[in-house]
Each structure stands twice: as C-alpha cells, then as structure tokens.
Amino acid sequence: MQIIPVIDIKAGCAVLAQQGERKNYQALSTPLCTSSQLNDVIDAYLSLYAFAQIYIADLDALMQTGNNQKLIYSAIIHYPQLNFIIDCGSFQAYDTASNVTPIIGTESVDKHTLKDIKQQTNDFILSLDFCAQNKPMGDSALYQSPHLWPKQLIIMTLALVGKNNGPDLKKLQHYYNDYPEYNFIAAGGIRHRQDLIQLKKIGIQQALVASALHNGTLTATDIRQLST
Numbered sequence: 001m002q003i004i005p006v007i008d009i010k011a012g013c014a015v016l017a018q019q020g021e022r023k024n025y026q027a028l029s030t031p032l033c034t035s036s037q038l039n040d041v042i043d044a045y046l047s048l049y050a051f052a053q054i055y056i057a058d059l060d061a062l063m064q065t066g067n068n069q070k071l072i073y074s075a076i077i078h079y080p081q082l083n084f085i086i087d088c089g090s091f092q093a094y095d096t097a098s099n100v101t102p103i104i105g106t107e108s109v110d111k112h113t114l115k116d117i118k119q120q121t122n123d124f125i126l127s128l129d130f131c132a133q134n135k136p137m138g139d140s141a142l143y144q145s146p147h148l149w150p151k152q153l154i155i156m157t158l159a160l161v162g163k164n165n166g167p168d169l170k171k172l173q174h175y176y177n178d179y180p181e182y183n184f185i186a187a188g189g190i191r192h193r194q195d196l197i198q199l200k201k202i203g204i205q206q207a208l209v210a211s212a213l214h215n216g217t218l219t220a221t222d223i224r225q226l227s228t
Contacts, residue, residue, distance in 0.1 A: 001200050001226040002053075003218070004085065004185070005045040006210040007038065009068045010059040014041045017161045017210065025059070030214035038075050042082075048213065049223045051082070055103075055208050058088035062108065069093060076100060085125060091117055103154065105129050107137040114148050125185070127154040130171075134159045152183045154208065160189030161210075167195055169202060176203045193222040200226075 008017050008025065013036040015025035027036040033044035038056075045051055056075075061067040067088065076084050076097050086094055087103035094100040104117060105127040117124065126149055129137040134157065136143050155175055157168045167189045175184050186199050187208040196218075199207055212218035 001196050002206045003049075003051070003196070003213075003223055003226070004053045004055050004206060004208050005051055005213055006055045006057070006187075006208045007041050008057045008059055008210075009038060009072065011066075012068060012071055014038055015059070016214070028214070031216055032214045038071055039078060042075060042079060045213065048220050053083045053085055054079075055085045056087070058086070061088040061090065061093075062105070064089075067093075073097070087127060091124065101125060103127050105137075105156070106139065106142045109142070110139045111141050111145065111148065114142060114145075118148050118150070122150050124150050125152045125154060126150055127156050127187075128175075129156045129158065130168075131158055146179055146182070149179075149182060152185065154185045154187050156208075157188035161187075165189050166191055167199060167207075169198060172199065172204055173202045190218075192217040193219075193226065196222075196226055 008015050010025055014028040016028045017025055028041065029036065033041050042054060056072055058068045058072060076099060080099060083099050083101060085101045085103055087105055089108035091102050091104060094102065101124065103125045104114065107129045128143055131137050155172055157171065160168060167186050172184060172186055184204055185206040185208060186204050190196065190207055190209050191212055196207060209218060
C-alpha cells in the first residue's frame with residue numbers, strides 16, 4: 001500500500017479540507033504541523049515518513065478565483081527528490097517540470113478535451129470526482145469511458161473528505177471489479193490503518209491521505225508496515 005500525502009492550497013496557505021466545501025476551508029494547524037506554509041507542511045510529512053509522492057490541489061485554480069502556481073512551482077524546485085501530483089484544472093501548467101504528474105479532474109474537463117489530451121500522452125492521472133452530494137462532477141460520460149482513461153485514476157469522494165467516516169469501499173470495489181486493467185487510487189474518508197487494510201483487501205494499492213496523518217491516527221509505524 002502506498003500512502004500519498006495531500007496538501008490543499010488556497011490563497012497561498014495550506015488548508016484543511018472538509019467535505020468539499022472549499023470556500024469554508026480554514027488555514028491548516030494540526031498536531032503534525034502548526035504552520036500553514038506549503039514547505040512547512042511538506043517537511044512535516046517527510047519528518048513522519050520518506051514519502052516519494054505528494055499530492056497538491058490548487059483550490060483557487062480549481063475554483064477559477066486565481067492560482068498558486070508560483071508558490072507550488074517553488075516547492076517543486078525545492079524538493080527535486082519528490083514527485084508532485086498536481087491538480088489545478090490545467091494540463092499544461094507545470095509541463096516544464098520533470099518531477100510533476102498532472103491530474104485532470106472530471107470537474108475541469110469534458111469528453112472532447114480529455115480525448116485530445118489522451119492522444120498527446122498517457123502520462124497523467126484522471127480524477128473521477130464525486131461532489132459533496134456524492135454525484136459525478138462534470139461530464140457524466142467520462143465515468144463510463146475507459147477508452148479515454150490513462151492507466152491511473154483517482155476515485156475522489158469529496159463528501160467523505162475530512163468527515164472521519166471511512167472510504168467509499170463500495171464505489172472503489174465497483175471500479176476495481178469492472179475495470180481491473182486500471183490502477184485506482186482511493187481519496188476521501190481514510191481514518192486509520194484499518195481503513196487502508198480494507199482497501200488492500202479489495203485490491204486498492206494507493207491512497208490519498210491528509211487528516212489521518214495530521215491528527216496522528218495513521219502513524220509512521222503503520223505506514224512502514226503497510227508499505228512492506
């Protein structure tokens with residue numbers, strides 16, 4: 001099991017996500033990291049475990065209220081050993097950086113645009129986004145169009161983010177069973193080691209995690225044991 005730490009950026013600060021209500025997200029201050037500065041949060045994650053990847057969502061870019069591209073780019077340069085998985089609603093925003101894998105979210109792309117991207121490259125991650133009401137976001141055709149998918153997909157259930165209710169095992173099991181040739185990454189609701197063990201049991205090998213790392217319910221020992 002690979003755990004990928006998550007950082008949401010809004011107005012230049014890391015914020016704590018809660019059920020997809022992005023306008024209400026507050027600056028991050030947790031037992032793991034009392035600072036909301038991007039590099040401080042990355043350092044806090046790396047002090048816990050030698051993660052290879054970090055997921056960053058630029059919420060201002062996703063909400064089309066601005067962007068945090070300069071800040072994020074500085075972190076990309078500062079941590080060349082990390083691979084950054086970046087969701088900002090734009091495929092080209094960080095294409096000059098060698099240690100970036102772009103995310104294309106269904107909330108930000110339609111079928112025709114995704115088809116164009118797929119013809120150019122398969123080196124991206126598609127996020128199948130489900131809103132706070134647990135409904136598909138964006139072009140619903142994308143959720144049943146595996147010919148347009150890259151190898152890796154995130155199943156993002158915003159209704160569960162920060163809610164401490166556990167991941168959507170049913171939805172993840174559905175996608176894993178129906179599309180076994182793809183690699184699905186769980187996102188939303190992961191609370192502790194047992195949730196990750198349950199994900200492994202249904203075939204999910206990667207998970208995006210924030211709250212459980214910040215509040216200490218997922219420890220360095222847990223991560224090491226799950227990674228073996």
